[in-house]
Amino acid sequence: MKTLMHCTGDLFQPYKTKGIFVHACNAQGVWGSGIAVTFKEKYPDAYRVYNHWCGINRGNVVGKCLLVTDHPTGQKIGCLITSRGYGFLKDPEVDIVEATFKACLDLFSQIKENELIRSPKINAGKFGVPWNLTESLIHCAMASAVQHSITWEVYTYGDE
Numbered sequence: 001m002k003t004l005m006h007c008t009g010d011l012f013q014p015y016k017t018k019g020i021f022v023h024a025c026n027a028q029g030v031w032g033s034g035i036a037v038t039f040k041e042k043y044p045d046a047y048r049v050y051n052h053w054c055g056i057n058r059g060n061v062v063g064k065c066l067l068v069t070d071h072p073t074g075q076k077i078g079c080l081i082t083s084r085g086y087g088f089l090k091d092p093e094v095d096i097v098e099a100t101f102k103a104c105l106d107l108f109s110q111i112k113e114n115e116l117i118r119s120p121k122i123n124a125g126k127f128g129v130p131w132n133l134t135e136s137l138i139h140c141a142m143a144s145a146v147q148h149s150i151t152w153e154v155y156t157y158g159d160e
Contacts, residue, residue, distance in 0.1 A: 002142040002150045004135065011035075011118055011155040012042060019116030020067070022078035022107065024100065024123045026086040027061045029054030033086070034126040039077065043070035046077040054081075062091075063102030067110045078107050082123055096129050097137060104141035108150065117152040 011021065021043075023035055029051035031040040040047045049068045054061055066079040080103035083091040091099070100123060111117075122138070123129035135154075142150050 001148075002145070004138060004142065004152045004154065007153050007155050009155060011120060012038065019118055020076040020078045020107075020111065022065075022080060022117050022119040022122070024082040024096075024125075024127055025050065025066075025079040026090070027054055027058070027081050027084045028086065030086060035120050036126075043073060043075060043077055045072055046070035046075070050077075050079050063099040063106070065103045065107040065110065067107065078117070080104065080107065080122060083127055086126065090127055093129050093133075096123055096127055097133055100129075100134055101137045101141055104138055105144060108141065108145035108147060111147070111150075113147050114149045114151075117150070119152065119154055121154055121156060 023039055025031065025036065031037060031047055031050070046068045050066055053066050061081045062084055064081050066081070067076065068079070069076050080100060082096045082100045082103060085091065090096070121131045121134070123134045124131040138152065142152070
């Protein structure tokens with residue numbers, strides 16, 4: 001069974017440490033705004049790996065997923081590289097959507113059966129892509145995945 005569930009609350013609650021935390025990232029190696037800042041504060045080891053990986057692979061990471069374990073916490077972090085840049089230099093919406101689909105497929109190729117994925121609304125924050133576009137492509141990517149069972153929980157705060 002492949003399920004995308006909507007949850008209300010804080011993605012980072014301490015009891016929610018199993019599974020993989022996933023978020024959209026740029027190819028520049030910067031977690032400088034939006035929820036990425038929270039990821040950087042909570043998982044600095046994962047940030048350093050992501051930053052280094054982007055630096056040595058510049059130009060070849062859009063549409064890929066870096067799956068890294070933050071060593072002090074043991075938390076797995078999935079970095080979906082959905083845009084070359086950020087801010088005014090972010091990619092056009094159509095390119096972000098295409099890269100997100102590819103990055104999701106890459107993520108699914110790296111995870112085990114029944115591994116839980118938790119995320120905010122991918123791309124809906126600083127990349128400005130309407131959530132319904134990203135949600136539909138996540139469903140398509142899940143349908144294409146080899147795994148028979150994937151559960152993805154998407155978190156929003158109560159006032160979103």
